[in-house]
Amino acid sequence: MTRHQHARGERIRLAESPERVRRWVASRVGEVASVVDCVGGMSPGPAARLRTTSRTTAFVKACGPELNPMTPALLRSELRLLAEFPSHRSLPRLLDTYDDGEWVAMLLEDLPGELPQVPWSAGDLARAGAVLSGLRPVLDDISADGLAPASESPLFSTGWKLLADRLDWFDPWWAEHHVRLVSHAERAVGLITGETLLHWDVRADNLIFGADRDVLIDWGQARRGAPWVDHAMLAMDCAMSGSEVSALEFFAHEPALADRDPSDLVALMAAVAMTLQARSMDDPPPGLPTMPATRARWAENLRRELETVL
Structure with missing residues (x-):
């Protein structure tokens, strides 16, 4: 058993999410030049860092009930909180939201940096x-x-x-x-x-x-x-x-x-x-x-x- 590692789920790629979700992303950020799909975390939904042809960046995560019936509700709860958060250096900034009653998605600022290494120093x-x-x-x-x-x-x-x-x-x-x-x-x-x-x-x-x-x-x-x-x-x-x-x-x-x-x-x-x-x-x-x-x-x-x- 590996003792020291980050939690790791199995996410789908953004390209595997429904077309309507990908269309919404493009409508909000513009033409996407590159997508870096993220791994890890405890959600099966996609999470990806985006860069557009105009060099703007964003982070998107999403999920639908067919992947996990509980995760969309967690995303909705997160969205409600993020919308209330003041501007603060240690809080993520919400850019836009999507909810069609099944799939939920959010666009967030892309945060340059790294996860803390484990074992913790x-x-x-x-x-x-x-x-x-x-x-x-x-x-x-x-x-x-x-x-x-x-x-x-x-x-x-x-x-x-x-x-x-x-x-x-x-x-x-x-x-x-x-x-x-x-x-x-x-x-x-x-x-x-x-x-x-x-x-x-x-x-x-x-x-x-x-x-x-x-x-x-x-x-x-x-x-x-x-x-x-x-x-x-x-x-x-x-x-x-x-x-x-x-x-x-x-x-x-x-x-x-x-x-x-x-x-x-x-x-x-x-x-x-x-x-x-x-x-x-x-x-x-x-x-x-x-x-x-x-x-x-x-x-x-x-x-x-x-x-x-x-």
């Missing part, structure tokens, strides 16, 4: 933490009304309870430590409950580090919850994606988390690890064949972190 983690801290007061001024509460996410609220019925499917470690894991996971919902806007999906592959600005992208999973949770998600990605420093080390030294007890992160990691492990044997969602293996990898990496404190 200490420097990149500090840089990502600064992005989240810089965005926190901005997000606090944006209403989270209408967004699903973090406390209702199966990842933290119910998913981990599945493991009790599936313990004999997995390595005995999960059964041996189940009682301790449950004692931590039971606290998770209370810890993440709140009313502020959260990105909720903070991972290395949802950040663009550029020469002039760093941007947090992919807002389709946004929820409302406690304001410290996005930094906690970054800490968990230390474990899930690998890092020079452990999740708990990052958590202990991140200024935005100075008032949190490290046991709070253990509670979140326990709930997520148990959910991912239990669901690693589920059938893959439509259009996302790598999801079971990704869940298994993330669960194993969180387990390595939890082993140090259980």
Whole structure:
């Protein structure tokens, strides 16, 4: 098993999207001279960087229900948020939208730069933490009304309870430590409950580090919850994606988390690890064949972190 890598779905190319979507793209950006299809992420829809014959650039992503029935709704949720966002160096700028009731697409500014490398370096983690801290007061001024509460996410609220019925499917470690894991996971919902806007999906592959600005992208999973949770998600990605420093080390030294007890992160990691492990044997969602293996990898990496404190 490869331990350190970005999440990776299987996207179709922009050229494989419906003609009506491609016509809309051309009508908004002009004659397209080059298309660079992107890979990775957890959507089966196309995502591509565009350059026109007039040398303007843009980024397009789209999806229809035949690829995955849930993804268009996530794109619509992201579009609603992007339309509300103020101009800010760490927020992506929305250029135009498309929605025919089935396929949803968005044109965004093209962001030069790279994803942070995984395993995370200490420097990149500090840089990502600064992005989240810089965005926190901005997000606090944006209403989270209408967004699903973090406390209702199966990842933290119910998913981990599945493991009790599936313990004999997995390595005995999960059964041996189940009682301790449950004692931590039971606290998770209370810890993440709140009313502020959260990105909720903070991972290395949802950040663009550029020469002039760093941007947090992919807002389709946004929820409302406690304001410290996005930094906690970054800490968990230390474990899930690998890092020079452990999740708990990052958590202990991140200024935005100075008032949190490290046991709070253990509670979140326990709930997520148990959910991912239990669901690693589920059938893959439509259009996302790598999801079971990704869940298994993330669960194993969180387990390595939890082993140090259980």
